[in-house]
Amino acid sequence: MSLFNCTVAAAWVLxxxxxxxxxxxxxxxxxxxxxxxxxxxKRVDEYVKLRKRVxxxxxxxxxxxxxxxxxxxxxxxxxAIRAQRSQAKAGDIFTPPVSQLFRQLIATPLQSSQGGxxxxxxxxxxxxxxxxxxxxxxxxxxxxMQSTPPSLLLNLPRLPAELEYRIVGRELVxxxxxxxxxxxxxxxxxPALQGESAKQ
Amino acid sequence: xxxCISSLLICLAFAGCALQASPESLPPADATNxxxxxxxxxxxxxxxxxxxxxxxxxxxxxxxRFAVIGDNGTGDKPEFDVxxxxxxxxxxxxxxxxxxxxxxxxxRHNPRDFAKKFEEPYKPLLDAGVKFYASLGNHDHPEERxxxxxxxxxxxxxxxKKSDVTFFVLDSSYMNQEQLTxxxxxxxxxxxxxxxxxxxxxxxxxxxFHGPDLDLRSVLTPLFQKYGVNVVFxxxxxxxxxxxxxxxxxxxxxxxxxxxxxxxxxxSQQMEVGFDTDRDFMLVEIDKDDLYFQTISRTGATIDSGVxxxxxxxxxxxxxxx
Numbered sequence: 001m002s003l004f005n006c007t008v009a010a011a012w013v014l015x016x017x018x019x020x021x022x023x024x025x026x027x028x029x030x031x032x033x034x035x036x037x038x039x040x041x042k043r044v045d046e047y048v049k050l051r052k053r054v055x056x057x058x059x060x061x062x063x064x065x066x067x068x069x070x071x072x073x074x075x076x077x078x079x080a081i082r083a084q085r086s087q088a089k090a091g092d093i094f095t096p097p098v099s100q101l102f103r104q105l106i107a108t109p110l111q112s113s114q115g116g117x118x119x120x121x122x123x124x125x126x127x128x129x130x131x132x133x134x135x136x137x138x139x140x141x142x143x144x145m146q147s148t149p150p151s152l153l154l155n156l157p158r159l160p161a162e163l164e165y166r167i168v169g170r171e172l173v174x175x176x177x178x179x180x181x182x183x184x185x186x187x188x189x190x191p192a193l194q195g196e197s198a199k200q
Numbered sequence: 201x202x203x204c205i206s207s208l209l210i211c212l213a214f215a216g217c218a219l220q221a222s223p224e225s226l227p228p229a230d231a232t233n234x235x236x237x238x239x240x241x242x243x244x245x246x247x248x249x250x251x252x253x254x255x256x257x258x259x260x261x262x263x264x265r266f267a268v269i270g271d272n273g274t275g276d277k278p279e280f281d282v283x284x285x286x287x288x289x290x291x292x293x294x295x296x297x298x299x300x301x302x303x304x305x306x307x308r309h310n311p312r313d314f315a316k317k318f319e320e321p322y323k324p325l326l327d328a329g330v331k332f333y334a335s336l337g338n339h340d341h342p343e344e345r346x347x348x349x350x351x352x353x354x355x356x357x358x359x360x361k362k363s364d365v366t367f368f369v370l371d372s373s374y375m376n377q378e379q380l381t382x383x384x385x386x387x388x389x390x391x392x393x394x395x396x397x398x399x400x401x402x403x404x405x406x407x408x409f410h411g412p413d414l415d416l417r418s419v420l421t422p423l424f425q426k427y428g429v430n431v432v433f434x435x436x437x438x439x440x441x442x443x444x445x446x447x448x449x450x451x452x453x454x455x456x457x458x459x460x461x462x463x464x465x466x467x468s469q470q471m472e473v474g475f476d477t478d479r480d481f482m483l484v485e486i487d488k489d490d491l492y493f494q495t496i497s498r499t500g501a502t503i504d505s506g507v508x509x510x511x512x513x514x515x516x517x518x519x520x521x522x
Contacts, residue, residue: 067309067311070343070347071311120414141341148373150415150419151415153377
């Protein structure tokens with residue numbers, strides 16, 4: 001092998017290694033986001049563990065299939081969770097770093113090339129405004145649940161079956177569906193849409 | 201693709217008095233529209249004929265027959281009127297189940313609401329053993345999935361099979377990754393001749409109030425096309441629409457079985473038939489490769505009817521999967 005060939009070969013090896021290194025070292029912000037999401041997942045897990053503990057202590061319901069039994073179970077579960085989380089407040093799960101990241105994750109599909117259709121879906125989803133929502137309180141029974149555009153939903157961390165994200169106006173609500181209980185709230189999660197008051 | 205559809209058929213002569221009218225007082229059957237005169241109570245063992253109903257379904261032996269309602273759960277008089285008309289037709293058509301396109305219970309969800317907005321209006325159907333299979337709308341509480349008369353098996357999304365027809369029931373208010381993964385697997389594994397999806401938010405609509413959900417369309421239609429879905433039913437818009445086939449899939453919107461948005465249609469090229477001046481429900485009969493449908497207003501007028509041929513893509517795609 002000539003010196004030139006050896007030099008070229010060495011240069012290729014070096015170049016390949018540097019590309020490989022560059023690929024295996026993600027940007028700092030990605031690492032930071034992973035940590036924030038891990039923290040969010042941990043807080044959600046803690047809630048689910050508490051909920052399962054509370055659920056296990058509830059008196060057995062013969063059947064959850066009649067309207068009366070569904071309601072009774074919902075109220076008992078909510079009451080028991082509320083008692084165990086009496087100090088819960090907004091921001092316990094949507095901590096400031098989580099809130100900041102979620103606002104970014106929600107804004108991304110809205111600002112993408114598909115943003116128009118996501119905004120249209122939000123506008124047409126019978127937006128719910130003016131509700132006084134609070135942690136540990138039920139979602140108002142006679143208010144519709146605003147649907148969440150899939151593109152937006154698919155960009156957020158997955159949740160266990162017990163919890164759902166719900167958009168309410170510009171807020172993001174973490175909802176325990178079986179207990180009909182608001183677990184946490186993220187204000188101004190959505191950027192103000194065109195033609196919409198910033199205070200809505 | 202063979203589509204044989206009778207165009208808008210409004211039997212105003214029957215309006216409001218179909219059950220009371222004597223056969224002699226009815227106009228003659230319209231052969232071109234395949235309209236038959238059937239007698240209420242004809243197929244019920246105990247009930248004697250009490251009147252005539254215009255019927256376009258062929259009532260073939262061993263066919264799959266069901267009714268469709270959407271946005272019904274108001275507990276108001278129009279919901280009761282539609283339910284009464286459904287029961288009259290059940291006695292003739294003998295449909296055994298009803299699919300619900302969401303907004304099953306509006307407003308509060310106390311036990312009294314389930315009684316007033318569902319159990320009382322549909323009592324004759326429930327007493328006759330008709331099963332209701334609900335999907336969730338934006339006015340529904342997610343825990344309706346536990347309510348036994350809705351047959352959701354405790355799930356927000358589920359599937360069920362009747363003969364050679366598989367129904368895929370989706371929660372379009374909350375289309376997350378888990379649901380999309382589940383849907384793809386279910387569609388891929390289904391070997392039925394007919395694949396029918398239903399959910400609340402329409403992917404195509406000429407309704408002025410909402411219009412189509414474009415974001416939902418972008419995630420669902422690729423799956424529908426890939427796995428050969430034949431028919432899609434949705435509600436949400438409080439009107440009736442039959443769209444022209446979109447990418448060889450039939451789309452219906454029926455969101456006026458209780459609610460109504462009067463004159464809310466903005467007709468475009470994609471619409472085949474629309475109705476926005478009263479409530480209605482739909483009857484469907486599937487026999488081999490044909491789907492017969494008849495949409496009936498709460499006054500008994502037939503506002504749309506026809507027969508749709510099963511698309512060739514469904515069998516081809518099933519074969520390609522195998």
